[in-house]
Amino acid sequence: MRRRNIGSVMGQHLGFRQRFWGWAQVTITTGTPAIDDSHNVSSLTDNAAGDITVTWRAAARSANAPVALLSDATATAATRAFHTLHAQVAGSARCAFFNYSAAALFDPARFYIAILDTY
């Protein structure tokens, strides 16, 4: 139901020409990140603190497919944080979460990633 709703909303806004190719919600609280929910994700690689690669089950058709990344840093007290796509290829997206205050990568409490593709 959730996937259908997201796809439906996106389809209305984008004239049914694009959709979420894949998405994931990930929580990082204990030893290793947990995938709360996902679509078209085969694995998540915990490379280091604040450095995570999401691998798509089926690769997007373009290495430049738009990717949206959001993070929730509240639980980590990262007062000036930003997230970025460290590297992207058609099959995966490597995400980096940076804490300006500590001048280092950090683990957000939760993050969300979604990739769009045409069909």
Place this chain on the structure above:
Amino acid sequence: MYRTFKRADGSVAVMIFATADPKLITRDTENFLAGHGGAVVVGDDLPLPKDRRWRNQWTADERGVFVDMAKARVKRLDEIRTERDARLDASDKEMLRAQETGGDTRALAARRQKLRDVPQVVGPQIDRIGDPDALAAFEPEWGDAA
């Protein structure tokens, strides 16, 4: 299911699978190994540290993933140096004010010297800590008002 890798530099990566498809698991594993020359698979579903305080100081063998205490001690000492520098910076204004107003600069200078010496003083104490939680909880005696 998750799979633990050890890279050539000794650092650890953990791959968490969102699928049970063996073809995809093999594909993602091979892609990781191809992208990290010298990396090896250590094992599947190995015990992990309970938190990520020392995530970048993890190491792994067939028994599990654990904190490399030598690396963690270096990291904690770096954190203490950073904190020490911040406390020294904070005392700069106090020293200037004391100099301008004829305050007790000798006591302040002694406190600042004590701050400078903190890493040397706590180094041997940190070397004796063998537990990651105890290392995380370790705090030097700063000896300043900050």
